[in-house]
Amino acid sequence: MRYPQLFLNVKKARSFKGYHPWVMDRSVIEPAAPLTAGETVELLFPDGRWIGRGVYNPHSRIRVRLYQWDAGAELDAAWCQTQLARAVALRTARAAVHGQLSAVRLVNSEGDGLSGLVVDRFGEYLVVQITSQAMLNWLQPITEWLVEHLQPKGILLRMDPRTASSEGMEPREEVLWGESPSGPIEIVEHDVRLKIDLLSGQKTGYYLDQRANRLRAAQWVAEGPLLDVCCYLGGFSLTAARWGKATRIMAVDSSIRALEQADENAKLNGFDNVDFVQADCFDYLEHLSQEKQQFQTVVLDPPRMASNRAQVTAALRAYYRLNLSAVNVLQPGGMLVTCSCSGRVERSDFAGMLASVARRAGRSVQIVEAFGADFDHPVDVNCPETEYLKCFICRVR
Numbered sequence: 501m502r503y504p505q506l507f508l509n510v511k512k513a514r515s516f517k518g519y520h521p522w523v524m525d526r527s528v529i530e531p532a533a534p535l536t537a538g539e540t541v542e543l544l545f546p547d548g549r550w551i552g553r554g555v556y557n558p559h560s561r562i563r564v565r566l567y568q569w570d571a572g573a574e575l576d577a578a579w580c581q582t583q584l585a586r587a588v589a590l591r592t593a594r595a596a597v598h599g600q601l602s603a604v605r606l607v608n609s610e611g612d613g614l615s616g617l618v619v620d621r622f623g624e625y626l627v628v629q630i631t632s633q634a635m636l637n638w639l640q641p642i643t644e645w646l647v648e649h650l651q652p653k654g655i656l657l658r659m660d661p662r663t664a665s666s667e668g669m670e671p672r673e674e675v676l677w678g679e680s681p682s683g684p685i686e687i688v689e690h691d692v693r694l695k696i697d698l699l700s701g702q703k704t705g706y707y708l709d710q711r712a713n714r715l716r717a718a719q720w721v722a723e724g725p726l727l728d729v730c731c732y733l734g735g736f737s738l739t740a741a742r743w744g745k746a747t748r749i750m751a752v753d754s755s756i757r758a759l760e761q762a763d764e765n766a767k768l769n770g771f772d773n774v775d776f777v778q779a780d781c782f783d784y785l786e787h788l789s790q791e792k793q794q795f796q797t798v799v800l801d802p803p804r805m806a807s808n809r810a811q812v813t814a815a816l817r818a819y820y821r822l823n824l825s826a827v828n829v830l831q832p833g834g835m836l837v838t839c840s841c842s843g844r845v846e847r848s849d850f851a852g853m854l855a856s857v858a859r860r861a862g863r864s865v866q867i868v869e870a871f872g873a874d875f876d877h878p879v880d881v882n883c884p885e886t887e888y889l890k891c892f893i894c895r896v897r
């Protein structure tokens with residue numbers, strides 16, 4: 501073997517199934533001679549059996565990211581480009597049936613065998629988000645492949661500063677290729693026009709994972725007022741305005757920047773029944789509940805509440821508080837669309853939280869439909885932790 505070898509420690513070896521892309525710091529025996537971040541390594545069981553080939557990072561709790569389980573195959577630029585081609589082909593296979601989407605996630609990190617790489621297409625632009633040091637090794641071949649096969653106007657690099665620091669990387673935000681958009685760019689989703697700021701918007705600009713759920717939610721929006729909590733650019737509200745029967749829509753978020761864009765988006769579509777409110781979701785829902793306001797539909801799509809196992813209990817308490825207030829402002833027979841993007845919070849625990857809410861409120865809550873992220877966010881069965889999104893559509897009596 502040509503690369504430095506790293507051994508799994510005996511205690512972890514028994515439960516290690518071998519195909520998970522993350523190998524944590526406590527699972528490996530540190531090498532006698534120090535390795536540098538970004539080096540390719542071979543991972544072996546304590547008895548010497550080969551597991552896979554990956555990339556070492558001494559700064560990250562994910563000490564090794566595994567990418568190659570075929571001992572005879574390389575882990576190089578050509579490998580990375582093949583993975584990209586597969587990922588894009590998956591999206592094309594589906595888009596062929598449903599028509600061209602103007603915004604789509606082309607690469608979904610572990611779900612596409614490229615741990616730490618996200619590529620979203622927004623119209624003629626691509627946004628690349630790097631969340632692992634390992635992916636910096638292939639930034640050049642990635643950019644070249646995207647330019648050659650997708651011919652974008654520009655490719656932007658985004659990095660979340662917190663994730664970058666957990667990987668020991670300098671956060672970078674730059675134009676990797678071509679031109680930068682001069683302002684927000686327009687996409688169309690479910691016949692709704694949306695302007696999105698790729699340079700300063702949250703994450704890569706827009707939450708594509710909720711695409712299908714926005715339409716599914718809209719299908720349940722009956723006549724009456726709708727409350728959209730944590731609305732960002734207005735995705736759920738505007739889809740409901742287009743396809744649902746809401747009379748008035750009130751959309752709440754803490755980010756003034758998001759709300760200004762959301763308000764422009766409502767005007768762009770000619771919707772004049774949407775009001776945007778800047779507020780903290782917890783305070784505002786409790787305030788509405790005290791005021792005895794009533795809605796036909798409430799959408800709850802708060803940000804991630806738990807980023808590790810220790811935070812799960814507190815996250816469930818926060819979800820409980822939000823959902824209880826939401827149920828309190830729902831008229832009998834109303835619909836609650838409640839989401840969680842905390843991967844650490846299990847689907848069953850989220851449902852259990854709703855049961856506590858129902859008991860406390862003295863209401864009946866039926867889960868009518870339950871979903872995850874849209875098709876362009878595939879999940880590798882070996883890495884179930886990345887299946888983070890839950891969206892329950894519930895009838896509340």
Ligand code: SAH
Nearest residue numbers: 707730731732735753754755780781801803
């Ligand atoms: N529903 C949106 C996505 C929501 S992402 C869509 O369909 O695209 C979560 C949103 O919650 C972000 O817009 C963020 O600005 C907002 N947010 C974060 N903390 C908040 C808080 N305490 N109160 C209200 N909004 C909050």
